Structures are given as C-alpha cells and as structure tokens.
Amino acid sequence: MRTIPSLSMALLALSAAACTAHAPATADAPATADATAASTNATTSQAAPDYAVTFNGRDIDLRPYVQGFPYSGFAPSLEHDFLLYFEATPEGTWMRHIAGLPTSGPVDLSQGRKLNDIDWSTRNFWGGEFNATLNAFIFRGDENNNERINIYTLDLETGQVSPLTDVDYIYALGFSDDQRLMAYVVRQGQNEPFNSCLRLRDLSTDEEREIWCDQGGADRLTWSGILFAPDNQSLLLNLQHDGDRRTSNLALVDLNAPADADDAPRQLLERGVKHLRLAILDDSFDGERFIYLSAHTGHDVLYSYDLASGSATPLADLEYELSGWTLVDVEGTERLLVLLDHPTGSIAELRDAATGELLQRETFTERLALTDAHNDELALRSSSVRTPFKLQRARLIPTADAARPYTLTAQPLAMLPPELVRALIHCDVAQVSFETFDQVAGQPRTLHAFYFTPRNSPQNPDQRLVRITAFYGGGNYFSTSNQIMCEAGVATLSPAPRGSWGFGAEFAALNDGDLGGDEIIDLFYAARWLEAHHGYTPAQIGVYGSSHGGYATMRALTFPPETNQRHESYNFGFGLSHAGFSDILSFYETSNIPDWVILEAGDPATQADKLRDRSPLTHIERLQAPLLLTHGSNDSRVPVEESRQLARAAQSTGAPVTFVEFEGQGHGINGLENTLRYYRAIFSFLEDQVLPRAENPTHEASATP
Incomplete structure (x- = not known):
C-alpha cells in the first residue's frame, strides 16, 4: 500500500488535517462513515451501553448509528493484498487486519483479526503505508490524543507498535x-x-x-x-x-x-x-x-x-477543484487519474500523463475519494448527502471505443447493509442557494447549501428547530449527525460560506485575514433565508460547528454589528460549539498550528488589537442565546482552555452557557461511550435551554438587515 497524495497534508487547515479531523469526528462521520482517524476515549466498563436518548417527546435509539456498522478507518493495500480498519466496541476501539482481499464480493469485516490490545480511541492514527525494508506498516500518530505526532511501526503479524521517532x-x-x-x-x-x-x-x-x-x-x-x-x-x-x-x-x-x-x-x-x-x-x-x-x-x-x-x-x-490524483499503469501505458469535486458530486478524468490531454471524463453523483492505487487498480471511497459510505475496488480496462477508451469495473469491499441504510435515513435533502450581502460582477453573490429536513417534523410548528453549519458546510458527504437530528425532528442547513473549499481557491481565500468578519455575515443571510422561505423564527434557528466552526458559532452569538462597517447582526436562538477558540491571541500562543491564525486572522505581532476585537471572549456581554460548549481535555490544536475561559466569563456575566469537557479527548470526539455522552449533552441542552425559548421567543430579528 502507498499513501495516496493528500492535498490536506500540504494545506493542513484548522478543521481538517491528514486524518480528516472534522470535530467532533463521530458526530459528523461516526461508525457509519469512513474516517481515517480513531481518536478519543472509550469506556472500559463491561456494562451494556445505554443507547437511548429522548428529546421533545421522542425516543431515539442511537444503536444503529454507532453500532449498526461499527467499522471505520479503512486502509486497503492493493499491492500487498490486505485491509486495516477499526472496530468500535463498548470495551474500546480495536484495529483489525484482513490478509487477502476477495476477488469478488465484499470483505467479511467480522472476521478481521484483532491486532493488539491497544484501545485506538485513546490515540490519533493518521494513516501510513507498508514498508518492505522493515516488513511493517509505518504510520503517523500519537499516544494520547494530544497531536504530538510521531512515526511508528506496526508489525502486522504480532500487532506490536514501536516508535521510530520521539x-x-x-x-x-x-x-x-x-x-x-x-x-x-x-x-x-x-x-x-x-x-x-x-x-x-x-x-x-x-x-x-x-x-x-x-x-x-x-x-x-x-x-x-x-x-x-x-x-x-x-x-x-x-x-x-x-x-x-x-x-x-x-x-x-x-x-x-x-x-x-x-x-x-x-x-x-x-x-x-x-x-x-x-x-x-x-x-x-x-x-x-x-x-x-x-x-x-x-x-x-x-x-x-x-x-x-x-x-x-x-x-x-481544471474546471473544478482537485480532490485526488494518481498515476495508473494500464497495460503498460501511464495515465493520470484526476478526481474533481463539485457541490453535487465528483468528476473523474483520465489524462495523458505526458501532455495532459483529456482522454475520458465521467461524472458521479457521489463524492469519490481515492484511498489506494496500484497499477491499474484503485480503492475508492464514496458517499453523498443521501447515501452512506461505500468502499470499492475498481479496475481500469481498455476498450475499443475511441470515445470511451477505458471502462471502470468495480466491486464492493465494504458497505452498509441495505436494512441498516433504511434505518439510518431520516432526512429529506434538497440542494438550495441563497443570496448574501455582497456582489460578484454586479450581481448578488449566491451561496450553495444543502437543506436537511426531518421526514417526521414536529406537528407543533413552534417546536421546530434548525441548525446552521458554521464551518465547513455545503459538502456532498453523508452526515450521521444530520440523520440523528432529523430523527429528533431537528433540521439542518449546511451552507458553504466564503472561505469554504469546493468552489475554487479564490473563493476559499475570501476570508483570509478576515476571520470572524464577512464569513459570519454569510451565516446571518443563511438564517434570514430560513425565515423567509421556511417560516422559522430567530429563536428556532441555531448555529453549530467544530474547530473553526466552533469559533464561528461563538462569534455569531457575540458579533459586534460594526464589524467591517457592515452594520449587520442576527439574534440566533442557540449555539453548539465543539473545540472552538474564544480568544484568538491566546489560541495563537498555545495552538500547534499558529500559522493558521496568521493566514486566517492576521499577524498577532502587528494586528493584536484587531484579533482581540474578533475574539468572542472580548464581547461576552453580547451573548444572550444559550450556548453549549464541548471540548476534549487533550486537544492541542485548539486547547481546552479556549472553551473553559469562555465558560468562566459567561458565569460572571450570567450568560446561558453549558460546558461539557471530555477527559482524554483530542480535537475530536470518538469512542462509543463518548459519542453517546456527546449526544446526550446536545439533546439535554436543546430540551432544557432551547425549546422553551423557541416556543416562547423573547427576542426577534428582522428578515432584512
């Protein structure tokens, strides 16, 4: 197996490292979707977990979401003919190994050999590759979720893990x-x-x-x-x-x-x-x-x-944004395979590796990700907003058709059973767009979004709630979190505000140096679209996110209208912030990615006043809506003190903030018991702090600026 080139490695962002570190990882992509990292604490108790949560008179069974397909982190090796993956159990998260990939049909994941007794929910695993010199799998990771990333070897026979660096x-x-x-x-x-x-x-x-x-x-x-x-x-x-x-x-x-x-x-x-x-x-x-x-x-x-x-x-x-690429050898001829992302799917292009000439182009409604390649074989992971994870083994075969010189044959390696898919789907999904405040070429800028609505909405319209994804939304991937919320009767709008990837590098750079500025105003216009088109009141509309999105959530609830001289504001009904930072300056001093701050916010050495003004902690007196903060105690990317200090400040002002800390967790929340605890915290917060205000709103916001 070789590591497929990952643009996220060279462009490591706050929200996404090489290990797909969307936080909390199990909230947006738990056991029902592939994740390249296993990082958080799991219970060692032998007692059967309690999968039941209640909200607004509904009983929600989380078991299908977290244990229906308990496998994740798939790392196939086509060259060396094996599969590594993780299984989440009540006792811990175990790494499993299957030697010999089937020539037809999916892998029986229940037969994977447990490699060792390491609970991989207590450490980060950032992927790797098999090395013939050491006859071992070499990977990057840490030992306690603190992102002190080092290089390790994994013996695939004994399961022994040994450090190569310190x-x-x-x-x-x-x-x-x-x-x-x-x-x-x-x-x-x-x-x-x-x-x-x-x-x-x-x-x-x-x-x-x-x-x-x-x-x-x-x-x-x-x-x-x-x-x-x-x-x-x-x-x-x-x-x-x-x-x-x-x-x-x-x-x-x-x-x-x-x-x-x-x-x-x-x-x-x-x-x-x-x-x-x-x-x-x-x-x-x-x-x-x-x-x-x-x-x-x-x-x-x-x-x-x-x-x-x-x-x-x-x-x-390239017409769209590149998400994956590799060289393939088809019967002795080298070709360049390029995967492009667009809001509604993926495009696969085959090009001449020497000239770049386009030989063939295929469009897919799902988002494709390349996980391995060897000669003419590919391992492809796919999902969409409507379809859960699937891992396929594909082969490029030459044809006699000049218009389509190659055909792609595929067989499933891993996928969810159809009955489980039916049990997980509780949202209807629509692709939508809305205008924001500024213009492009004389026309209002239009932002893309996906709108997830419960198939069984609350009968009482006053009990409706909707979350807006702060960052990074608008992606065409399956979200178990959205499905859980839909089963609870809560809708989700997932927009792509300025700064989001998937719409070209120029759009992604629009928020460079403007952290907490116009990107937040885009969220205000998303909320106004929900008011105008779906009849929500401001008290029913919340904002949520992780990492950068956690900061954006805090910022949206404490936003000074004079920012960028836009004179904009919105009275959100609630906020859900995971692993967000509340003070940009202290975040810069303690984070393991300080260059991200310089890119997104500015240089603390010369722009300290601006960064202080863009910090939610500075404007804590503006916080009126209920806010839930969740954070892992071992987080080094956004240290937990960023949530702790906001909770302390809110206590002194009387702002309605609830803080839940996850001991031993890093930047994400994974591990079975922690995932269950996370959802219990969310639904308890929504039930106790948000629903009463939504049914009896005490503040309103105009649908127009």
Whole structure:
C-alpha cells in the first residue's frame, strides 16, 4: 500500500488535517462513515451501553448509528493484498487486519483479526503505508490524543507498535522507491518560529543524518509530500515563506549537501507567489520532471516541471477543484487519474500523463475519494448527502471505443447493509442557494447549501428547530449527525460560506485575514433565508460547528454589528460549539498550528488589537442565546482552555452557557461511550435551554438587515 497524495497534508487547515479531523469526528462521520482517524476515549466498563436518548417527546435509539456498522478507518493495500480498519466496541476501539482481499464480493469485516490490545480511541492514527525494508506498516500518530505526532511501526503479524521517532511534531514523511530510505520533517519547539529539520534515515541500517534545518527563517519547512528521485540523490518537498501558508514554494534538496549548509534548498518557483494550493503528484518525479498543482491563478491548474530548463508547462486547467490524483499503469501505458469535486458530486478524468490531454471524463453523483492505487487498480471511497459510505475496488480496462477508451469495473469491499441504510435515513435533502450581502460582477453573490429536513417534523410548528453549519458546510458527504437530528425532528442547513473549499481557491481565500468578519455575515443571510422561505423564527434557528466552526458559532452569538462597517447582526436562538477558540491571541500562543491564525486572522505581532476585537471572549456581554460548549481535555490544536475561559466569563456575566469537557479527548470526539455522552449533552441542552425559548421567543430579528 502507498499513501495516496493528500492535498490536506500540504494545506493542513484548522478543521481538517491528514486524518480528516472534522470535530467532533463521530458526530459528523461516526461508525457509519469512513474516517481515517480513531481518536478519543472509550469506556472500559463491561456494562451494556445505554443507547437511548429522548428529546421533545421522542425516543431515539442511537444503536444503529454507532453500532449498526461499527467499522471505520479503512486502509486497503492493493499491492500487498490486505485491509486495516477499526472496530468500535463498548470495551474500546480495536484495529483489525484482513490478509487477502476477495476477488469478488465484499470483505467479511467480522472476521478481521484483532491486532493488539491497544484501545485506538485513546490515540490519533493518521494513516501510513507498508514498508518492505522493515516488513511493517509505518504510520503517523500519537499516544494520547494530544497531536504530538510521531512515526511508528506496526508489525502486522504480532500487532506490536514501536516508535521510530520521539519529537514534538512530524510535518512530512516520504520513502524512496526502493523503500530503503525514509525522509521526514520534524518540527521542534512549542512556539513560532519553530526550528524544523529535514532528516534522512536508512531503514536497512538505522543510520540517520540531518539534511537541513530552517532555523525559523524566511524559508521554512512545512506540511508536505516528499518525493525521492529514482537514484535517491535528491528529493522534492514544499517550503513556506515568512510563516505565510499561501506563499509557498517547491524545493529540490540535494541529499549529498553538508548538513550545516546555510543556504536553503533550491527553490523551483518564483518566490513570493501566493499559490493558494501547491502540491506535488506522488510517483511523478523521474529525476528530471514532475507534475504539480498550483492555484495561483485562483483555480486549480496542473503543471509539468522540467528541472533542466527550470520551466513549468501547463498540463491541464481544471474546471473544478482537485480532490485526488494518481498515476495508473494500464497495460503498460501511464495515465493520470484526476478526481474533481463539485457541490453535487465528483468528476473523474483520465489524462495523458505526458501532455495532459483529456482522454475520458465521467461524472458521479457521489463524492469519490481515492484511498489506494496500484497499477491499474484503485480503492475508492464514496458517499453523498443521501447515501452512506461505500468502499470499492475498481479496475481500469481498455476498450475499443475511441470515445470511451477505458471502462471502470468495480466491486464492493465494504458497505452498509441495505436494512441498516433504511434505518439510518431520516432526512429529506434538497440542494438550495441563497443570496448574501455582497456582489460578484454586479450581481448578488449566491451561496450553495444543502437543506436537511426531518421526514417526521414536529406537528407543533413552534417546536421546530434548525441548525446552521458554521464551518465547513455545503459538502456532498453523508452526515450521521444530520440523520440523528432529523430523527429528533431537528433540521439542518449546511451552507458553504466564503472561505469554504469546493468552489475554487479564490473563493476559499475570501476570508483570509478576515476571520470572524464577512464569513459570519454569510451565516446571518443563511438564517434570514430560513425565515423567509421556511417560516422559522430567530429563536428556532441555531448555529453549530467544530474547530473553526466552533469559533464561528461563538462569534455569531457575540458579533459586534460594526464589524467591517457592515452594520449587520442576527439574534440566533442557540449555539453548539465543539473545540472552538474564544480568544484568538491566546489560541495563537498555545495552538500547534499558529500559522493558521496568521493566514486566517492576521499577524498577532502587528494586528493584536484587531484579533482581540474578533475574539468572542472580548464581547461576552453580547451573548444572550444559550450556548453549549464541548471540548476534549487533550486537544492541542485548539486547547481546552479556549472553551473553559469562555465558560468562566459567561458565569460572571450570567450568560446561558453549558460546558461539557471530555477527559482524554483530542480535537475530536470518538469512542462509543463518548459519542453517546456527546449526544446526550446536545439533546439535554436543546430540551432544557432551547425549546422553551423557541416556543416562547423573547427576542426577534428582522428578515432584512
């Protein structure tokens, strides 16, 4: 198995790391959907869990959602013919292994061998790949959900897990084609500027040397893929300039240069260009040429780079945003497979790897994700807002049809039983759009959203509630959280406010430097759309989110109308914030991703007053609506103190804040008992704090500014 190139590695965001860290992970993608990480605490009690929750006179059985399909984190290896995955049980979350993938029909997941007694709900697992030199699976992860990410080996026979590194954080990891050499980037220190170093280890001898350290200078190592040249004399990776995530570069590193060299590696692209998205295609580096992606034009473009001439040639101007790519070998011919995301599905393109010529294009209503590839075989994960997770093994086969030169045959590897799917679906889903406050080319800007409505809505219209996703909404993926809410009679509007991915790099960059500004006003217009088109009152409309979305929830409930001189406000009825930050300055000082703050909010060294004003804690006196805060005690991305300090401040002002802390949890909430506790907290909060106000509203907001 090889790690499929992940743009999220090079572009690690607050909400999404390499491990799909949408928080709380089990709320948005629990056991019924694939998740690439298992990270939170599970009960060790042998007592049978209580799956029942009640809300507004309804009894909701959570068992189908959390135990109907208790498997997640699927990591197939087509080359080495095995499958790794996790099973959530009342006793813990176990890693399981199946050797030998079936040639037809799905895998029997109940027969997977439990590899060890590690409860993987107590640690992060960020994926990896099998290494032939060590005859082991090498992965990145931590040991207690604190995102002190290191490199580990997993023996697939004995299940033994052993550390290969003991450092503060691993930015990047890559292997030579012969799998003998391992290069990795270690970040050292707890505060910006970090001193990050590129290290090279010979796995056959365990000898290691330091190649280059950035000393926290102007050119810095960062999240990246690492690609070796075939002769193992050089490698490619990403650099970041001046702590700015958008201003990045590609660098060629000479592995024979002295370790104490003062000069940065050879930079291949013009320095200072804001690429917005920049990544190298795995396996494309032949020592002279490679393929890379840049969005410096405002949208995704593929390029071929020639080292001898130092020039880049455009290969393909992509219509939509790239979500996955790989080289495939079909009967000796190399092709480039590109997956593109759009709001209602995915597009798969096959291109000539040398020229970029489009050979074939297929459209899918589900969102496709590439999890592995080998020769002409692919492992594809799919889901949509209407259809749960499915993992398929696919093969590209040449045809005699010039219009469609290849056909894609697929067989399921893992999927939910049809009867379980029927038990999980409680929402009707509609794709909608609404106008927001500003204009594009003289016309009102229109934002995309999905609207999830309960199939069994409350008979009393005064008891209706609806949540608005703060960040990151609008995605075409299956959400178990939305289905649970629909069964409880609660609707969800999932919009894509400015700053969301899926609509081009230019749209994603609209909120850069404006954290807590216009992105929040987009949520106000979403709420006004719900009033105008579905008759909700402000007291019935809430906002919710995790991480950046948790902050946006707090901010929406404490928003000063004078922000950006827009004179906008909205009196939301409630808020649900998980792992949000309440003070941007303290978040910057304590988070493990401070460069995200500089990108999204501004530089604390020069813009402290602005960042303080954009902090919900500064405007706690504006908080009137009930707010539920949930947070893991071991969270290093957004430390738990960010929720604690807001809860303390609310106590002093009398604001209606409920705080629930999850001991031992990281940035997400997983593990069976913790997932159940999370939903109990939500429904108790909605029942006790929100429904009475919705039925007897004491404040209103106009449907227009």
